[in-house]
Every structure is written in C-alpha cells, then in structure tokens.
Amino acid sequence: MPVLTRLIPSPLVVDIRRGAMDDLAGVLHDQRISTSGKLAIAISDGSGRALKDRLAPLLPGADWYSVSDGTIDSAVRLANGIKGNRYDAVVGLGGGKIIDVAKYAAARVGLPLVAVATNLSHDGLCSPVATLDNDNGRGSYGVPTPIAVVIDLDVVRRAPARYIRSGIGDAVSNISCVADWELAQRVNGEEVDGLAAAMARQAGEAVLRHPGGIADDEFLKVLAEGLVLTGISMAVAGDSRPASGACHEINHAFDLLHPARAASHGEQVGLGACFAMHLRGAVDQSQQMAVVFRRHGLPVLPEEIGFTADEFVEVVDFAPRTRPGRFTILEHLNLSTDQIRDAYADYAKAIRS
Incomplete structure (x- = not known):
C-alpha cells in the first residue's frame, strides 16, 4: 500500500535563543547555507548601522546594503544591487519591513533568504509573503519561505x-x-x-x-x-x-x-x-x-x-x-x-x- 506524504515548505534552520545573532556565520556555515561567507545583508538606515558595527567583524565576506523604506521600489533596488555578485544567500537583518524587502529581492534574484529578526512585531518574519508599499497603497507578494530564521532573544528584548x-x-x-x-x-x-x-x-x-x-x-x-x-x-x-x-x-x-x-x-x-x-x-x-x-x-x-x-x-x-x-x-x-x-x-x- 503506498504511503502518501507531502513536502512542507519550512526553514532549514530555526535558531531562537540568547546570543543567536553572534553565531550567525557558524550556523549558516554548518548548515551549508553559506560555506564561503559571501552574503548580501540588508539593514535599515537607522538601527541597522549599530548591528552592522557589531556583526561586520564576524562576517568579513559580507556586503551590506542599506534599505530606506518598505516599498516595492526599495526591494527592486536591492535586487538590482545584489544581482550578479555570486552571493550564497540574502540576509534580511531587522524588523518586518527590512525582512519583507529582503524576501522580495532574494526571490527576484533566485537566492535563499535568511531572516534575522530584531523584533517580534508580527508573523511575517517566516511567512511566504512580502508585504510592500506601492503606488496603489500596499501589496502582498508571494515569495519562498526563508531558508533560515534567527531570533536573538537579547536583541528582541531591547526593542520597544x-x-x-x-x-x-x-x-x-x-x-x-x-x-x-x-x-x-x-x-x-x-x-x-x-x-x-x-x-x-x-x-x-x-x-x-x-x-x-x-x-x-x-x-x-x-x-x-x-x-x-x-x-x-x-x-x-x-x-x-x-x-x-x-x-x-x-x-x-x-x-x-x-x-x-x-x-x-x-x-x-x-x-x-x-x-x-x-x-x-x-x-x-x-x-x-x-x-x-x-x-x-x-x-x-x-x-x-x-x-x-x-x-x-x-x-x-x-x-x-x-x-x-x-x-x-x-x-x-x-x-x-x-x-x-x-x-x-x-x-x-x-x-x-
């Protein structure tokens, strides 16, 4: 008798603990998401700078991209900046807007997305949807589920x-x-x-x-x-x-x-x-x-x-x-x-x- 199953789209890694962000490079390497360390990391113009200062020494092969807002235009600009650079993955490091922009950009260039959440404000951090502002208001765009989700409890506790x-x-x-x-x-x-x-x-x-x-x-x-x-x-x-x-x-x-x-x-x-x-x-x-x-x-x-x-x-x-x-x-x-x-x-x- 055949056994019928289905494949469930889900992250390869879900790492929720204190200090998880500092181990990001090791987790991605161990899970073969990024063995070279060549990553495109999207951050906000504001709070993202402090995170970059903290993590850049731990991720020497990464390139950092500032995202100004949660619009479809920002997502397309990010995708265009990433395209052709042979990254292993895209990392969205921040709140919901940054992660949604990174989701869309990663999908557009065909790279896996790593969601590193800095707050716990909504369920979009692991959803197969990117919610982005556009000329008609706000739209929802289907994207692949993140390949990894990293949530550092020390970081999210410091959020408002x-x-x-x-x-x-x-x-x-x-x-x-x-x-x-x-x-x-x-x-x-x-x-x-x-x-x-x-x-x-x-x-x-x-x-x-x-x-x-x-x-x-x-x-x-x-x-x-x-x-x-x-x-x-x-x-x-x-x-x-x-x-x-x-x-x-x-x-x-x-x-x-x-x-x-x-x-x-x-x-x-x-x-x-x-x-x-x-x-x-x-x-x-x-x-x-x-x-x-x-x-x-x-x-x-x-x-x-x-x-x-x-x-x-x-x-x-x-x-x-x-x-x-x-x-x-x-x-x-x-x-x-x-x-x-x-x-x-x-x-x-x-x-x-």
Missing part, C-alpha cells in the same frame, strides 16, 4: 515593548482566524487544511495561555516560536487563511479609513479578534483574550487606541470590503450599522464586567 505587544496580538488572533476558516468550511464548503489550521491555532493558544510576561525569556521564546509556526502554517496552506480572518479585515479597515491614526498591526488585529470572537458567540473566549491582552498592555477597546465607538462601528462596517471573496464572521452575519453598534455595546459591557 510595543513591538512585542504587537506580536502577541498577531499570534493570539490566529484563534479567531482559524474559527473564521472553519466557519467558511461549514457554510460555504471551503476547504480547510487541517495541518495548517492546527499549527496556527496551537501557536495562538500557546501565547494566550503562557503565564509569563514580555520580559521573560521563556515567554519571548514561545512568542517567537508561535510567530514562526504561523508563517509556516501559511506556507502549508498556500494562503494567508490560517492567520487572516475578520480581525485582519478590521485591521485593514483601520489602516484605510484612518491611515494617520492607525495603531500597530498587532494591536488592531488583537482588538479585532476579541470583537470577532464575541460576534460568533464565544463570549468566554473573547473575555479570556481580553484578560490576557490587558495583562500584556494591549488594547481591547477602540478608545484605548484613540478611536470612538462610532469610529469603530464604521471600521467594522467597512472591513468586509478590504478582502473581497474572504468569508468570515463579518460576512456571515452581514450586520447593519445599527446591529454593529448594538453588538459593540454588548461586547464592551461583557469585557468590562
């Missing part, structure tokens, strides 16, 4: 706490995203990849249920692992579905309707996830999320990120238009503005009690 909080919101929102995916299966017959759903949900649950705080190594490791697993779950699914549901529609609506006032991605999707769980009748889970978010300093009400209740109602009403064709609890309920307002009043009362 709001980045870690954002990552918490993004990871925990998986629980709501998978619930939306399963709803689409029940109502519309949409196919759910069970492995991708399990990976995304368990990543969210692990962060939700961990008793530690943002200053604890063990909590940071669980959060980092959760964000990596979420990225792999999207690669398994071949789609962002395991980590993008109603909460992400709400986030996109915040960004589109109030671009100058929008909070961080993780804060907005966390708030959206709490509200979406309430909408689907999972009041206990919504309250549990709210308790955990408050413990970590994340918002659970729009007023906590500078928006009125009426503005939030407007955001939720607009949210389904941000992802045409995606079916979530928002599309399923198809609430009127007045019904959203009533639902929000119930939600606010429930999480305050």
Whole structure:
C-alpha cells in the first residue's frame, strides 16, 4: 500500500535563543547555507548601522546594503544591487519591513533568504509573503519561505515593548482566524487544511495561555516560536487563511479609513479578534483574550487606541470590503450599522464586567 506524504515548505534552520545573532556565520556555515561567507545583508538606515558595527567583524565576506523604506521600489533596488555578485544567500537583518524587502529581492534574484529578526512585531518574519508599499497603497507578494530564521532573544528584548505587544496580538488572533476558516468550511464548503489550521491555532493558544510576561525569556521564546509556526502554517496552506480572518479585515479597515491614526498591526488585529470572537458567540473566549491582552498592555477597546465607538462601528462596517471573496464572521452575519453598534455595546459591557 503506498504511503502518501507531502513536502512542507519550512526553514532549514530555526535558531531562537540568547546570543543567536553572534553565531550567525557558524550556523549558516554548518548548515551549508553559506560555506564561503559571501552574503548580501540588508539593514535599515537607522538601527541597522549599530548591528552592522557589531556583526561586520564576524562576517568579513559580507556586503551590506542599506534599505530606506518598505516599498516595492526599495526591494527592486536591492535586487538590482545584489544581482550578479555570486552571493550564497540574502540576509534580511531587522524588523518586518527590512525582512519583507529582503524576501522580495532574494526571490527576484533566485537566492535563499535568511531572516534575522530584531523584533517580534508580527508573523511575517517566516511567512511566504512580502508585504510592500506601492503606488496603489500596499501589496502582498508571494515569495519562498526563508531558508533560515534567527531570533536573538537579547536583541528582541531591547526593542520597544510595543513591538512585542504587537506580536502577541498577531499570534493570539490566529484563534479567531482559524474559527473564521472553519466557519467558511461549514457554510460555504471551503476547504480547510487541517495541518495548517492546527499549527496556527496551537501557536495562538500557546501565547494566550503562557503565564509569563514580555520580559521573560521563556515567554519571548514561545512568542517567537508561535510567530514562526504561523508563517509556516501559511506556507502549508498556500494562503494567508490560517492567520487572516475578520480581525485582519478590521485591521485593514483601520489602516484605510484612518491611515494617520492607525495603531500597530498587532494591536488592531488583537482588538479585532476579541470583537470577532464575541460576534460568533464565544463570549468566554473573547473575555479570556481580553484578560490576557490587558495583562500584556494591549488594547481591547477602540478608545484605548484613540478611536470612538462610532469610529469603530464604521471600521467594522467597512472591513468586509478590504478582502473581497474572504468569508468570515463579518460576512456571515452581514450586520447593519445599527446591529454593529448594538453588538459593540454588548461586547464592551461583557469585557468590562
């Protein structure tokens, strides 16, 4: 009887620990990702300079490329600079924007990408997607999964706490995203990849249920692992579905309707996830999320990120238009503005009690 299996696109190396960045050259050499040490390393114009000063003596064969912003133009410029130089790999060293630019550039020139994250703000560090600004706003571009992910806990701890909080919101929102995916299966017959759903949900649950705080190594490791697993779950699914549901529609609506006032991605999707769980009748889970978010300093009400209740109602009403064709609890309920307002009043009362 034949044994049927599938190949899962995932990093060859996931190195999450204190001091991991200082061992980057050794890890890449030992795993035969770069035996020559000839690397193209993309860094930001700002904080990246300090990292270059620290790592350049350890990576004598590397060339360093400054990236000014997270646009498609920057990604193309980086690709053009790298092209023809016979590098072993491209390294994206920094936050989400730098890694996404490096992902796109590496894909364009046909080189593997090593993601070295300096903060834990969202699940894009290991996803098969590069999110880049373009002339029409922002676009998502399919790219290969990074061949290696390196996260130095000493480095991410030094990043502003709001980045870690954002990552918490993004990871925990998986629980709501998978619930939306399963709803689409029940109502519309949409196919759910069970492995991708399990990976995304368990990543969210692990962060939700961990008793530690943002200053604890063990909590940071669980959060980092959760964000990596979420990225792999999207690669398994071949789609962002395991980590993008109603909460992400709400986030996109915040960004589109109030671009100058929008909070961080993780804060907005966390708030959206709490509200979406309430909408689907999972009041206990919504309250549990709210308790955990408050413990970590994340918002659970729009007023906590500078928006009125009426503005939030407007955001939720607009949210389904941000992802045409995606079916979530928002599309399923198809609430009127007045019904959203009533639902929000119930939600606010429930999480305050």
